[in-house]
Amino acid sequence: MELENLLDPRLIIVTGKGGVGKSTVAASLALAAAGTGRRTCLVEVEGRQTFSRLFSTQTWDFSEREFRPGLWGLSVDADASLREYLEMFYGARRLSRIVTNSSAVEFATTAAPGIKDVLLIGKVKEVERRRDPDGRFHYDLIVLDAPPTGRIVNFLRAPDATTELVNIGPIRDQAQSVIDMLLDPQRTNVHLVTLLEEMPVQETIDSARALDEVGVTLGPVVVNRVLSPRFDDTTRKAFEGLDVAATQRVVAKADVELTDQGAEALLRIGTLHLHRLELQERMRGILSRRLRLPLLELPYLWDEHFGADELAHLAEVVEESL
Structure with missing residues (x-):
């Protein structure tokens, strides 16, 4: 897949090592999609309310709400998914309330841990397949802020494990339909988010291999918080020849007077910046050689507070890359 096709699948699954900004990236992709006219739903499944804080909206829940033009938000939880599943397949609204109120989900996830993930992904599949009365899909794109890379393989393998446990019936059919969605490259792509640092890059490479074994299609890797060079080659060479006196x-x-201490601090900052740029270039090369996937780079933003305005800026970067 090339960058211009980034938003073509119906479901984009975003994952990454904790701390790399996967939720920020998911929100930026969703904003960019809505900005291109796609009717988009941004989904979270971990109950952290990250997006309600980022976008300064009311608390997200199991009801889809439009919080930006063309962009809806949904927070999926296993209890609500089980209740909806029972009502949809068995018409048992009263039973669904009794079951979910009796901690059945907790019991089921203890007995078969993958069931919770099947319920979560099953709801995502329902949103992805939903059609309007005119026959068109209700959403053009769903962006899923998925669990981090440490859990993503088990999360995506849960439906397959369920089909091995359950041979017949609606539960197996539901799990199989989720598998069909996940393994269809026209419907689903997985995007790994990383930083140009050694540990995140290595975990991204390892996760890509593991996800290949699952059978899902990997889209471009999103490289977050990329520093822009502050020096051109001439300035860099001049900087490398500076000492405290020369800096002053x-x-x-x-017309700026620097103490020795101030000059030393300025030199340290410049040196750290150069070292960071060298690290970025080395890590970029490793990613490109080892994964052979397109890289979408998002800039490091120096804003003290990160919110809707900063997300809008990142979304513009995404749109410009298409």
Whole structure:
């Protein structure tokens, strides 16, 4: 897949090592999709209310709500998914309330841990397949903020494990329909989010291999928080030849007086920036060689507070890459 086809699948699953900004990336992709005219639903399944805070909206729940033009939000939980499942397949509204109120989900997930994930992904599948009265799909794109890479393989393998446990009936049919969605490259792509640092890059490479074994299609890797070079080659060479006294002479030309301590601090900051850029370039090369997937790079934003305006900026970067 090339970057211009980034938003073509019906379901985009976003995952990454904890701390790399996968939820931020998921929100940015969803905003970009809505900005291109796609009717989009952004889904969370971990109950962390990350998006309600990022977008400064009311608490998200099992009811889809439009919180930006063309962009809906949904928070999926296993209890509500089980209740909806029982009502949909058995017409048992009263039973569904009794079951969910009696901690049946907790019991089921203890007996068969993958059941909870099947319920969560099953709801995502229902949203992905839903059609309007005119026959068109209700949403053009669903963006799923999935569990982190440490759990994503088990999360995506849960439906397959369920079909091995249950041979017949609606539960097996539901699990199989989820498998069909996940393994169809026209319907589903998985995007790994990483940073240009050693540990996140290695975990991304390992996760890509594991996800290949699951059979899902990997889309472009999203590289988050990429520093922009502050020096061109000429400036870099000049900087590398500076000492404290030379630094003081340079800034004095701008009518700025620096103490020895201030000059040393400025040199340290510049040196750290250069080292970080060198690390980024090395990690970028490793990612490109080992994964052979397109890279979508999002800039490091220096804003003290990260919110809707910053997300909108990242969404613009995504749109420009298409």
